[in-house]
Amino acid sequence: MYKLTQYEDPIAFHDKVYSLLMEDEAANNLPLGLLNTMKTSDKYIDPLLLLVENEDDKAVGSFIMTPPHYLVVTLNVGKDDIQAIAEQLHTFCEDSGMTIPGFVAEKETALQLTHAWCHVTGKGFTIRMNQRVYQLSEVNDIQLSEGKMVPVRSGQEGLLAKWISEFVADTEVITLSGDEALKRAKDMIDNERYVFFWEVAGQPVSMARGARRTENGITVNFVYTPSEFRKKGYASSVVAELSRLLLHEHTFCSLYTDLDNPTSNKIYMEIGYKPVCDSMMITIV
Template sequence: MTTIPTWHLTADLDRFLRLAGDFLRSRPAHHTIQLTVTDTLRRRGRHVYGDGEPEFGLLEHDGTVTAAFFRTPPGRLMSTRLTPAETEALAAELADRGTELPGFMAEQDTASAFAEAWRHRTGAVPDVNVRQRLYRLGELTIPRPVPPGRPRVATAKDREQLIRWHGEFVTEVGEHGAMIGSADWADARISYGGVTLWETAEGTPVSMAGVTAKVAGQIRVAPVYTPAELRGRGYAGAATAEVSRAARAAGADEVLLFTDLANPTSNALYQRIGYRPVADFTAYDFGPGTAGR
């Protein structure tokens, strides 16, 4: 007899990490978002991503966790890779609870399967928001020529600059780059030296590259931003190479980053630096359906 997978939902972050932590750490590259977001919630509080209560879920087979998700309202649900049966079970569980779900993100096959299951159960219309590719750093190659200037780790004196640039970045890439407000983002990154500025010889910042805190041996580069009028001069590549080098020097086993597949420039740049594809992810938005109505 085939056992139908049963999802266990909780609002208790500590319990979720106690039960699912080993599973998430077992594939730190593929689970980078789950690892970094739950680490941020643990360090900076449950409402750093918004006023809603975070939600967590896990799936166990014979006492072993095989899948997990989180959601920080009003954001999308973000899941690890699921089998078809696990996907159907999750859609059924959430629909039966009357869950209002604005969207879903996971590896490409899982995301498309869930979007169809959710449409079938709720009538919600899935729409692709963004397709992203996860990259892992191989052999680091410094892009040449290196632009004039130097890298510098951002400090509290750079806070207003970071807030402004993060806001511009979010406006440019769309809401999928805005899980956290710009001020909270700047404060969090400053607290552990998580942004490097590339500045001119005169000390004027011209680009930035951020990194997540190290969790389970992985560090993810995000975001990388250069104001439009300063692009095409090599600043973003230099800043990205520097934070990648620093992440390796800090002992990261995995140095990762996501790119928007619709942006061929950034995909080509990161591959020149030494990043290699790992997996593709898709984020869906859901139009009005019947769940929760």
């Protein structure tokens, strides 16, 4: 028998799930990074934090959702137990009026939970993205393109906002209005340390960001190159240089890729990123 408990306090929730998530820190970079952000800022409004415990009161899973994003799932249980957990999750959602738009989890967990959820609810699903989680502890000596990595500066909010909007449209399930993208861009410039452009002759041509710290690592995300600047090695260069910088302060870097994009996966492996696990983003319909 499993028990689901909702937490309002992210610090108390973190204390409960920390040891479980740290069993595979790189693979769990998303839930760990989200919780670390919640502990130190109010960036996420009304997050859902659900602890899954077994009959011995041991934490065996967590559900984390920052609306309107998908439910981030970690479960360390047997396949036969996932149906029972899905039923309890469904009961919780019915009682609380919560809607789950989809799941993000390790591949097998995502598939098993999705099938169990659809069995309980009668809903269907589509696979939004096949993903792979990578980890890097040392950057390979690769050939860099022309140009250099520079921090995004005050005054570049408009360009950063435009690229954020284009990146989100390409990769995420949400959409951003122009005002929301501009607000996010200003926040990155004002409050974050690791937001960089790759510039050629003073012109930004690609970007990458370091965010979502974990105990020993940090995630590389928002890797984006506008279409007119692609196939010139700029993304490889900015990711390699940013990763090298991040490794001065962290033991490893992690990142998610779209597994159906062979070009980006090849680029990251050439830099030195090694596969950790496969993940899936699944939409409930």
